[in-house]
Amino acid sequence: VVVSAGGTREPLDPVRFLGNRSSGKQGYALARTAAARGARVTLLAANAALPDPAGVDVVPVGTAVELREAVLRAAADADAVVMxxxxxxxxxxTYAGGKIKKQDGQEPAPIALVRNPDILAEVSGSRARSGQxxxxxxxxxxxVLANGRTKLKRKGCDLLVVNEVGERKTFGAEENEAVILGADGSETSVAHGPKEALAETVWDLVAERLGRTDPSLH
Known part of the structure; x- marks a missing residue:
């Protein structure tokens, strides 16, 4: 299985970047749980300052473009991809080769943005393996749920873990709560608790969809 974790950082100049508050803790919990269940796990870690989980192949990435390349490479022989x-x-x-300096008495120039690749939609739309x-x-x-259902349909994935975030919610916390929406119309609520508990439920639902007869992930 392939798991991505953390938050991508998009450089503006050598010292600044556009980023987010993700710590990577949920993704790492997913990787640890899958490894404990017997899966061969590749963890694509985007700027996560966390210890490598035992028995997991960790691949560090920085930007969204780097993550896309790593996901497509790792997904080629994966039974499941969890983004x-x-x-x-x-x-x-535009990337400035030198630090952007303050100019006395002048407001900074606006920063133009461009879209990053939609990795989840790409992986969902072109499955590397049948049954992935x-x-x-x-x-x-x-x-939260209305936006989640819209995103599930737009992205084309099998399951979408939907949670509410904010300055003191989910990002960086040890606990999480979520609703896992299925493309089959299912809806699984996971009560507030350790991120490992959410990871267990995610892998239960993945294993059901894989229809495995061997003990891996069960």
């Missing part, structure tokens, strides 16, 4: 990383939707259109299960994450601040 738990918070991927920046946009990146600066793809799981996405949706971090929402309002109309």
């Amino acid at each position: 738990a990383a918070a991927v920046a939707d946009f990146r600066p259109a 299960v793809v799981v996405g994450f949706a971090a929402e601040t309002d109309d």
Whole structure:
């Protein structure tokens, strides 16, 4: 299985970047849980300052473009791909080779942004293997379930883990709560608790969809 974790960073100049608050803890919990269940796990870690999980192949990445390349490469022989990383939707259109300096009495120039690749939609739309299960994450601040259902349909994944985020919610916390929406119309609520508990439920649902007869992931 392939798991992405953390948050991508899109450089503006050598010292600044456009990023997000993701710590990578949920993705790491997913990787540890899968490894404990007997899966061969590749963890694509985007700027996560966390210890490598035992028995997991960790691949560090920085930007959304780097993460896309790593996901497509790792997904080629994966039974499941779980995109738990918070991927920046946009990146600066221009990278400044030197630090952008303050100019006395002048406001800074506007920063133009361009769209990053939609990795989840790409992986969902062109499955590398027949029967591959793809799981996405949706971090929402309002109309959580409505926005989640819209995103599930738009992205084309099998499962979408939807949770509410904010300055003190989910990002960086040890606990999480979520609703896991299925493309088959299913809806599984996971009560507030350790991120490992959410990871267990995600892998239960993945295993059901894989229809495995061997003990891996069960």
